[in-house]
Amino acid sequence: MGRGLPLADYLALKGKELGTSDWILVDQARIDQFAETTGDHQFIHVNPELAKQTPFGTTIAHGYLTLSLLSAMAYGVLPGIEGTKMGVNYGLNSVRFLAPVKSGKRVRGHFAMKDVSERSPGVVQTTVEVKVEIEGEDKPALAAEWVTLAYV
Template sequence: MTRRMLSVADYLGLKGKPLGKSEWILVDQARIDQFAEVTGDHQFIHVNPDLAKATPFGTTIAHGYLTLSLLSRMAYDVMPGIEGTKMGVNYGLNAVRFLAPVKSGSRVRGDFVMKDVDERSPGVLRSTVEVTVEIEGEAKPALAAEWVTLAYV
């Protein structure tokens, strides 16, 4: 898929507008185990299917931070690029809430809305994006976040 590119003026015009939904991403046990290995977080609710069966979840669940880390991947599906960008960086999160567990084998996707965008300083655009991560077939989302990024143009 070719990423949609916008001029700075058009990008600034996205304030308050929905950006779209990403493709679905499978969160299987292999992905959860890889995340546990990288982070050193081997809590049984993530990596031990036998013990996790006895929890209210009934199975292993993804780490909340694994789900959060998928925002970058999801953003490539919906966030337009800005013509002339030299680089983009994460600036942080104003808020994040983990609302429902992502069970192993589930698929998730991000729903993105441009809450705010401004020129923080000459050549630096700050975007504040509201993201809701949906779980396929579930009424309650996995998480809701307000994500802030900087683009240097």
């Protein structure tokens, strides 16, 4: 860590679009790994034969799998703050799962700086709006407000 924008420049990003991530493939192997890690083996995620009988016609990613990809999406898009010692997730103000991500689809995140402030000396709180787009689909997979803290 430690590289990034001077604090004043970072604070000036409030209300600005930050960019769009690269695409990430959500294939059945990734879905199965997530199911194994979390213990969530619901058929809609891991059983292609049974999932064919649902309105989706195939398996879909766990909503929390899509949400967990935010960090990977953010690495190439979100700027850091010069001199940052560490950053941590603080939570989510909101998250809505708007459309299922079907196995084999690609997703990417669109990020905007909703709010940023020094909550105390050396601690910067950032609220980022993110929408996760599904390639070839009109409706996003999810929309969230993601809150992080940077210790500078």
